[in-house]
Amino acid sequence: MELGPPGGAGPAEPGPRLRGLRGDDRAASAAWLSEASAGRRAPSVAAVLPAGGSGERMGVPTPKQFCPVLERPLISYTLQALERVCWIKDIVVAVTGENMEVMKGIVQRYQHKRISLVEAGVTRHRSIFNGLKALAEDQPNSKLCRPEVVIIHDAVRPFVEEDVLLKVAIAAKEHGAAGAIRPLVSTVISPSADGCLDHSLERTSHRASEMPQAFLFDVIYEAYQQCSDYDLEFGTECLQLALKYCHTKAKLVEGSPDLWKVTYKRDLYAAESIIKERISQQICILMDAKEDEEHVGRCLEEMLKKELNHVKVTSGALCHAGRDLQQIILEQCYNFVCVNVMTSDFEETRKLLNALEESNLSILYPVVVISVHFLDYKLVPFGQKMEHLMQIKEFAKEVKKRNILLCGLLIYYPQIKNKFRYEDAPNSKWNLLALKIICCYSEIQI
Amino acid sequence: MELGPPGGAGPAEPGPRLRGLRGDDRAASAAWLSEASAGRRAPSVAAVLPAGGSGERMGVPTPKQFCPVLERPLISYTLQALERVCWIKDIVVAVTGENMEVMKGIVQRYQHKRISLVEAGVTRHRSIFNGLKALAEDQPNSKLCRPEVVIIHDAVRPFVEEDVLLKVAIAAKEHGAAGAIRPLVSTVISPSADGCLDHSLERTSHRASEMPQAFLFDVIYEAYQQCSDYDLEFGTECLQLALKYCHTKAKLVEGSPDLWKVTYKRDLYAAESIIKERISQQICILMDAKEDEEHVGRCLEEMLKKELNHVKVTSGALCHAGRDLQQIILEQCYNFVCVNVMTSDFEETRKLLNALEESNLSILYPVVVISVHFLDYKLVPFGQKMEHLMQIKEFAKEVKKRNILLCGLLIYYPQIKNKFRYEDAPNSKWNLLALKIICCYSEIQI
Incomplete structure (x- = not known):
């Protein structure tokens, strides 16, 4: 058979x-x-x-x-x-x-x-x-x-x-x-018929x-x-x-x-x-690779590297017909942080989820995706944020069936400036963001 | 010595x-x-x-x-x-x-x-x-x-x-x-000097x-x-x-x-x-025991019992000079859900945290406390919610030093009515609340 x-x-x-x-x-x-x-x-x-x-x-x-x-x-x-x-x-x-x-x-x-x-x-x-x-x-x-x-x-x-x-x-x-x-x-022993020690073997x-x-x-x-x-x-x-x-x-x-x-x-x-330990060895940060946004990913990468000592942190782009992503998937990375900087919908996350589903990566192990969204709460009304939350919950329910664990992270702060650099504010917004991501990362590991 | x-x-x-x-x-x-x-x-x-x-x-x-x-x-x-x-x-x-x-x-x-x-x-x-x-x-x-x-x-x-x-x-x-x-x-064997099997022992x-x-x-x-x-x-x-x-x-x-x-x-x-399994055998729901609010706790208890099959779910009150709570602590329960129904501050949670610290319960094992808050987002402005979130984070940082893991849960829905019964809406708000709590409960277990 x-x-x-x-x-x-x-x-x-x-x-x-x-x-x-x-x-x-x-x-x-x-x-x-x-x-x-x-x-x-x-x-x-x-x-x-x-x-x-x-x-x-x-x-x-x-x-x-x-x-x-x-x-x-x-x-x-x-x-x-x-x-x-x-x-x-x-x-x-x-x-x-x-x-x-x-x-x-x-x-x-x-x-x-x-x-x-x-x-x-x-x-x-x-x-x-x-x-x-x-x-x-x-x-x-x-x-x-x-x-x-x-x-x-x-x-x-x-x-x-x-x-x-x-x-x-x-x-x-x-x-x-x-x-x-x-x-x-342990030492091996031989019991006698009455349940007492007969002899013990040289270990x-x-x-x-x-x-x-x-x-x-x-x-x-x-x-x-x-x-x-x-x-x-x-x-x-x-x-x-x-x-x-x-x-x-x-x-x-x-x-x-x-x-x-x-x-x-x-x-x-x-x-x-x-x-769990084996599939948590690597985390990959992904975002749209438009040139003026690349710094966001690099800052996040730097931050996560500092916080997650034993984890290999890489970053990649979702454009170039997904070639970077294909490479990362080939390396058997099971943890992704997907940053949606400028868009208010889930465009980047959708791209990633599609690529993951095509790759069959999640057949053997659960794949963790953290979808990060920056929203300026002074500009965007609360109701809209709630809608976002609900959208990602629906997504999550759907991809869970294919062993992908999706988690949304809304960052309620004025939008991150383009070319914002890690050195500019090592202890402020970036720390907060990175720590939130670390939280999700450790909690979502089932 | x-x-x-x-x-x-x-x-x-x-x-x-x-x-x-x-x-x-x-x-x-x-x-x-x-x-x-x-x-x-x-x-x-x-x-x-x-x-x-x-x-x-x-x-x-x-x-x-x-x-x-x-x-x-x-x-x-x-x-x-x-x-x-x-x-x-x-x-x-x-x-x-x-x-x-x-x-x-x-x-x-x-x-x-x-x-x-x-x-x-x-x-x-x-x-x-x-x-x-x-x-x-x-x-x-x-x-x-x-x-x-x-x-x-x-x-x-x-x-x-x-x-x-x-x-x-x-x-x-x-x-x-x-x-x-x-x-x-495993079977025990005796090797010969040349690294080959000499004989194996009757297991x-x-x-x-x-x-x-x-x-x-x-x-x-x-x-x-x-x-x-x-x-x-x-x-x-x-x-x-x-x-x-x-x-x-x-x-x-x-x-x-x-x-x-x-x-x-x-x-x-x-x-x-x-x-972890041993200290996750019991979860206790606590709230202010004013008579007209008791139903909230009982509904939550019923819901959690349904969802957490292997966990003993109990509920208690924080009044009566804390006698109920003392009893629960004596039973070595390490997981608490503290419901703050009417108050917009953390009064109930504070009471619980004080009692826990006095009890020395967290010396040997981490104690998990989920502080639940109902807030009507149509009435309370968003800024106030953020303040709540920040308050509980400060609390959490403080009690973490004493091995108490505090987690806040803001429920953004019109306030739960007094005497709201589980049978009234088994698949609506209560489900949502209970599922959120289950989420926290499993995620916070370090």
């Missing part, structure tokens, strides 16, 4: 790629990628995601992989993390029959690519086995090919980076099996086995075919199956803290905060 | 106490507590908190126990969790010399009671040993007494509940040692050893006195010391997920979200 064309890339992910690759890793990565891109001797790689769990530890009725994080199901973030890695050809997701339609809906709505769905088994191992079978079959009508290397990952580890995927894939090609590990956070000589793991396809498929019903029913560790049934000793790869598994409700909170 | 009088209780904690005690536990707890309160044969209990860690896994320069969560250091939440347990007589905290003044400042600012500070050692075990020595000494000038049972807890596990403290204390009295355990989240027959742990004081003190420098330097598990040096097999107590240790930056995010 393939969904979407193979090989296409979904909307891109903010943040660095290949983060943390250095020295040998970088060389190996370069070799691997050049093979992959040259199309010769490229080791074909697929991924299997068991996603049939019920999430009982979460304490909520929804299985944790389907729990919403910023209104998008957790599993969609994990798919996004895998599909942005161009050398993973196919991603096979095992979901229970009852969640099959939900999963199809997720793939469609968030435009995930290279995804195939198979039915999950009643245990984790059975789900993985089903995923492997789908890759092994090489049926005429199937777009799936038997890969050389298969990555196994959890649906509930959304922050996996390309570097660790690459490391386990390379190590699997060499050793037959590989898995990410982390230091233990330094043990590790937590995490995901992703990778295998030569033939090794892990053989292991699953050989293994006992008991293993399929009660086992949890794929590395152990490769060891037991194929005598393949997995290479262990130190992973980063990002690999952690969303297990409890608090992990959902943490995931949401991490994602 | 004792700080503050022994036996006093700090500001109380929101949320349930003795949550989850049932059957045998409850009986044991009742017996324990009645002994404690009767003062006879009461097993004296103290707690030791090692807090000398450098927090290297957090990736931030501040040791994790001092990282701010809603602007308050993490360790203060842990102290609060321990000091609300009346049968813990003394709490000994081991901090490094360089953080001693910071720690004293925290104890003073958040009014923690029954706290003694000792200097931490260079390892966790040495810090705990220093804490135990302080309890053992029985010096004439020391207010500390050698306890019968000592609880050892981590400074970075702020969500410990009284029930698990009680369970380990009771089990320690019976078995000599006891510790909280949790199921393993079901192992547990993660968590905190709190408790010991008969004589057992654990003896163990620390006997143990080797190697243990003090490289060991991490107190239960293991009791086993190795005193042949005391610790009783293992199943703990709740709340026991988790704040280890990584994501855990700080999670902690913050959990605390």
Whole structure:
């Protein structure tokens, strides 16, 4: 059951790629990628995601992989993390029959690519086995090919980076099996039958086995075919199956803290905060680029840079057939301040909203737009201001459906002069404006 | 070095106490507590908190126990969790010399009671040993007494509940040692020298050893006195010391997920979200209780109840010498909507702010106050409204220093009639008002 064309890339992910690759890793990565891109001797790689769990530890009725994080199901973030890695050809997701339609809906709505769905088994191992079978079959009508290397990952580890995927894939090609590990956070103990301490394990000589793991396809498929019903029913560790049934000793790869598994409700909170932080790294100020108004944007930019230390502040123009804006959208900026200086309607904001809707930027993450309006309250009657307020509320309701969070800001002061410079009045009007914008910016982040 | 009088209780904690005690536990707890309160044969209990860690896994320069969560250091939440347990007589905290003044400042600012500070050692075990020595000494000038049972807890596990403290204390009295355990989240493996998998452990027959742990004081003190420098330097598990040096097999107590240790930056995010959720459980609507205005509050209450499903909405009056309000503050409500119906100044809001400041409610958690004002814009000129806006901003700046987050809401509609009823216009003005308040309520939560 393939969904979407193979090989296409979904909307891109903010943040660095290949983060943390250095020295040998970088060389190996370069070799691997050049093979992959040259199309010769490229080791074909697929991924299997068991996603049939019920999430009982979460304490909520929804299985944790389907729990919403910023209104998008957790599993969609994990798919996004895998599909942005161009050398993973196919991603096979095992979901229970009852969640099959939900999963199809997720793939469609968030435009995930290279995804195939198979039915999950009643245990984790059975789900993985089903995923492997789908890759092994090489049926005429199937777009799936038997890969050389298969990555196994959890649906509930959304922050996996390309570097660790690459490391386990390379190590699997060499050793037959590989898995990410982390230091233990707590001491591990063994209880006796009467519920007392029997012994505790040396913490330094043990590790937590995490995901992703990778295998030569033939090794892990053989292991699953050989293994006992008991293993399929009660086992949890794929590395152990490769060891037991194929005598393949997995290479262990130190992973980063990002690999952690969303297990409890608090992990959902943490995931949401991490994602919010990622999409709040950049704010862009936009306005009509008529020459005599450019200073307003630059002043605002300067002010916001001062106030928002950890945020990259850029500015751009809405003219030139929107080329600046296209560039900014390509950079995955999710926060915009749109300044409507001279106009009393929402012309600039409309332009921005149109461009955003065309870009599909808001499919994966909410986009924040603050529409700033300068109105001289001595000249414009109050009723007109109220109308403005109402207009933007209507706009906001409309674009909210497309994941764009619009917020209006009316600045009740005599109109900002053209070429008003930041140095002219560092502590007066500009401060007020910038502080108001900072307020909105932090409050609107859901 | 004792700080503050022994036996006093700090500001109380929101949320349930003795949550989850049932059957045998409850009986044991009742017996324990009645002994404690009767003062006879009461097993004296103290707690030791090692807090000398450098927090290297957090990736931030501040040791994790001092990282701010809603602007308050993490360790203060842990102290609060321990000091609300009346049968813990003394709490000994081991901090490094360089953080001693910071720690004293925290104890003073958040009014923690029954706290003694000792200097931490260079390892966790040495810090705990220093804490135990302080309890053992029985010096004439020391207010500390050698306890019968000592609880050892981590400074970075702020969500410990009284029930698990009680369970380990009771089990320690019976078995000599006891510790909280949790199921393993990941499989534990043992690597070989060449960085490959040697073997993986059966997940079901192992547990993660968590905190709190408790010991008969004589057992654990003896163990620390006997143990080797190697243990003090490289060991991490107190239960293991009791086993190795005193042949005391610790009783293992199943703990709740709340026991988790704040280890990584994501855990700080999670902690913050959990605390925000806890202090957002209740919202209280307050107004002047003149009889003919009471309906306004009741309508608002009804509306908010409909919109905020998971929040307890109550209402009260500001008259009767503030008795209603005192009761509400005692219930640990941190969110207030203050309705100023007839007055055009901030009389009601001022009353509330005064009462809040007298109550010390905002010492531990931020208190949110939304000051609602009805103004008929057809009658009141715009300039006057602006003045109102400015007044509340000044107020807000002032009370922010005392951890009260004040937000003004001007409703620009013809004045609400007395005895206006919710049923009269369920979809008109009241909806608008309630929705605006919900907006503020969710946005102002920092």
